[in-house]
Amino acid sequence: MIEIVRELIEREAGLLDDRHYEEWLAMFTPDCLYWVPVSPDMAGPREGPSHFRDDRQIMAVRTHRLANPRAFGAEPSPRTVHVISGIRIEREDADEVVAVSSQIMLEYRNRDRFEDDQRLFGGRVRHRFRRTGGGLLIAEKRVDLINANAAFNAMAAPL
C-alpha cells in the first residue's frame, strides 16, 4: 500500500507542477475538500477562515482561472516544484487510507523583483484517500504550513 500511496502523492504534486489541472481535479472525489488551514489546531474548516477552503467547485474555478491570460494575480503564471519526503500511512481501513508526508513547494513568478520572485512553502500534508471502484481517490488534502498563522502575499498556485 505504501508504494501505491507514494505513487499517488507524487503524481498529484507532479500534475500541479506541470499545470495539468484537469487531470489533477480527476484525482479527487466529487465531495472532496482541499484545505489549507490558518492553524494546525483547527479540526475542520467550519472552525474559522482558511487560506484555501475549496470544494470541487471552487477548485474547478481556481484552476480554470489559472489558465486565463487575464488573471492578473497569476500573470505570468507561477512555476512550481514540489519536494516530497517522509511518506507514511497513518491509518488504513476498509473505506479509507490516510497518509502524511512532509512537502516543500518552491514557487517562482517572474515579476522583475529578483529574489522576491521566488518563495518557499512547506509543511505537513495529509491525504485522505477513499477506496472506489476506480481505485484510490483523494477525499481530502490538508496542508498544514509551518507558518499557517502568518500573513501571505498572493498565492495563485495550489500548494
Add this chain to the structure above:
Amino acid sequence: MATRALDPRSLVREGEVHRSVYTDPDIFTLEMERVFGRAWLYLAHDSELPEPGDYVVRHMGTQAVILTRGKDGAIETIFNRCTHRGATLCAFDKGSAPHGHQCPYHGWTFNADGTVRFVSHPTNYSGVLDPADYAIRRVRTESYRGFVFGNLAGDDGPALLDFLGHMKSTIDDLVDRSPTGQIEVGKYQLRHYYRANWKMTFENLNDTIHPGFAHSASVVSAKAVVADVGADKVVPTVGMMLANGKPIQFFQDIDMVTTPGGHSYIGGHMGAGYTPDTADEYTRGLIAHHGEEKAREVLSLDRHLMLLYPSSFWHARYQTIRIMRPVRHDLTEMIGFTFRLVGAPEETHVNAIEYCTGANSAASPVIADDLEIYERCLLGNQYGPREWIPMSRGIREDRARDNALTRSPATSEAFIRNQFAAWSDYMGRAT
C-alpha cells in the same frame, strides 16, 4: 523627496492627488504621527479578553500596543515596550498575564494600566530613580457596544462616538443581528500582506468599477463552472466571484454614503441568503429578541463594506472585520476577524467564515488579483512625468448632502475624495 518641508495639504487638490502619498517614506512617517496618531483605531472586541489578565497585542500604526483586561474588568491599552531598556514586553499575539507584564531583560514588571509593579534590585535605585516616573504610556481607550478602540492623541482627540458619527449604525447593524444581543469573536484570524501602500486597500474595497476588469478572470471562470454544475448548485464563494460581474449600471443605481472623517459605505449587492431552515430559525430568534418590527428592520438593512478611516473594514451582514496594519510605505498587512452571533444557527457563522476566506485570503482569486494591482500601482507611481492621479470620477454626481453624510452613486470616487479630505485635515495640523 523633500516633502518634510512641504505642506502635505498641497498634495491633495480637488479631484486629484499627488502620487508621492503612496511612494514617499517621509509621508508615511508623517502619517503615522498625524493620521494614525490622531484617529480612533479599532483594536479588539470584548470577547477576546474574557478574564482579568487576558491580553492581546495589536498595532496602532507602527506602534505595538498591549490590551489587557484589568482586575476591575476595564480594558487598558499600553505600549508594548519596557520603559527600562526598550525591549518588547509581549512576544505573543495573545495570552494571560494576571500578575502583570514582565520584561524578559531585567524583570521590570508592569500592571495592565502601565504602572510599574516591580523593579528588580530596587536598592540600586534608592534616591536615584522613582519607579512611578517609569509607567508605560497608557493609550486612551473607549468602546462602543463591545468594540474597543484606542486613540494615541489622548484627551486632545474627539470622543469615540463623535468620531464614528453616522457610522456607528454599521456597528449597531452587526450587533443587532445577534438573536441574543451578544456576539463573540471567532478563534482564528486570517492574514494577508502586500508590497504597496496602505491607502490602496481603502481606495479599492468599495471601488465598483474595477471588479469588471481586475476580477474578470474569476467572473469568466465562475460562469464557466456554473454552466457545468447548474446555477442552483453555486457555493457562496463562487457566488461572491459572480457578484463582481454585475453590470456597471447596477452599481450606478446603488448609493454610496460618505461621512466626515474619511468614512464610507455602499449599499449591499451580494445578496447571499441562508438555507430556508436556517433563515426561519434565525428570523424567529431575532423576532423573539427584538420584536417583529425591529427584527424586520435589522434584516432589511443591506450594506456592503463600511470603511472606517484609517484602519478598519466592517461587513455587518457577514460578521467580518478586517484591520489594516501599515508596516512601511510599501508594506501593508490585513487581518481578518469573524464574529459568531451568539444563539444563531451555526450556519450563520459558517457563512461569515466563507465570506472572510473569500475576502481576505491571499489565496482567494479575487484578492490575489487585487494585491497584484496594488503592487503594480506602487511600481508605476515611482517614476515618470505624470505626477497627479485623478480621483474625479463622479465628482458632479452627488445625490444628497447634509451635515452628517453625503450620498453619491456607488460608482463614484466620492469615497476616495472624502478619504483625502480627512487625510489633508489630519496631515495639515502640525500640533
